[in-house]
Amino acid sequence: MRFLKKYYKMIGTIVTVIALVFVVKKIVTMDVDWSMFASGRLIAMITGCVLIQTAVILFMSMPWVRFVRILSGTNIPMKDALPVYTKSNLMKYVPGNVFQYVGRNQLAADLHISHVDVACATVLDIVCSMLTPLLLIVVLMGKNMLELIRTYRNNFLIVLGVGVAVLLLLFLVLRWKFREPLQRYFEKYRKLLNRKILLRVLGVFLLYVVQYIISTAMYAIPAAFLFDVPGDKLGLFLGTYLFSWIVGFITPGAPGGIGIREAVMIMMCGSFLDMNTIMLYAVTLRIISTFGDIAAFLIGMLLEQVWKRQKQKNA
Numbered sequence: 001m002r003f004l005k006k007y008y009k010m011i012g013t014i015v016t017v018i019a020l021v022f023v024v025k026k027i028v029t030m031d032v033d034w035s036m037f038a039s040g041r042l043i044a045m046i047t048g049c050v051l052i053q054t055a056v057i058l059f060m061s062m063p064w065v066r067f068v069r070i071l072s073g074t075n076i077p078m079k080d081a082l083p084v085y086t087k088s089n090l091m092k093y094v095p096g097n098v099f100q101y102v103g104r105n106q107l108a109a110d111l112h113i114s115h116v117d118v119a120c121a122t123v124l125d126i127v128c129s130m131l132t133p134l135l136l137i138v139v140l141m142g143k144n145m146l147e148l149i150r151t152y153r154n155n156f157l158i159v160l161g162v163g164v165a166v167l168l169l170l171f172l173v174l175r176w177k178f179r180e181p182l183q184r185y186f187e188k189y190r191k192l193l194n195r196k197i198l199l200r201v202l203g204v205f206l207l208y209v210v211q212y213i214i215s216t217a218m219y220a221i222p223a224a225f226l227f228d229v230p231g232d233k234l235g236l237f238l239g240t241y242l243f244s245w246i247v248g249f250i251t252p253g254a255p256g257g258i259g260i261r262e263a264v265m266i267m268m269c270g271s272f273l274d275m276n277t278i279m280l281y282a283v284t285l286r287i288i289s290t291f292g293d294i295a296a297f298l299i300g301m302l303l304e305q306v307w308k309r310q311k312q313k314n315a
Helices: 002-029 040-072 080-095 097-112 115-141 145-176 180-190 197-226 231-250 259-269 275-314
Strands: none
Touching: 002 080, 002 097, 002 275, 040 080, 040 097, 040 115, 040 197, 040 275, 080 097, 080 145, 080 275, 097 197, 115 180, 115 197, 115 231, 145 231, 145 259, 197 231, 231 259
């Protein structure tokens, strides 16, 4: 077990360093005229948004940890989970778009809990992170959402088909190789399907709703005060941005949704905003998101060291 924990720590450290390299590369290679962000008002607003984004990332660790607690039946302390979450969140900058999820399993190695439980909690986290913005999009966009769905239905159908095929293949392989453990976990999770647990899951889902409401409100700040999006079009604009994030997330070969998001935004919002404004808004949110990820990572590292020292003093 100790060897496995050291192995995960070593791999996690290597991937984190690689992620930091890609973060720096992303900032340096951004096609941005930084002089446009020279005004004090703009810097103050972006700084405020970065602080909100940082708080959102730290908050996002809570529903994931709650899913781990439900599936594992273990009271996972936030002081153990938060540094793992913020570190793995930074790994999304490594090409492949999977390291941020694999990295979360360091929690299983650290606390000697089931890797399957942590992985399943991450799957639930991804599902809720997709469903919640879809609900907000319906509220913000209404009938306009139908146009987007018709335009990008092939993306969803392809991803749905590939996803079902991968899950089926994975299930068959696991059933062939690990039939008995698979049966045990199936029985374990089946027993969790009771009213008390379902109410807890609903409570966790509400955390996602709160998180996305806060995030959407943050997206509205630069839209309304920096880019002069008309008030009667703000719902459409924000709903389109959320939808563009989903399309970018599920589209293969589009790291971070680069190019995909902008195309969706221009299609739906080009009638009341010019292309340069839309592109600048997208770049601004990328800057906010990137620096928010870095700040959350640094806070996670700092808290990890503080909690370690407290543990050593109490030992």
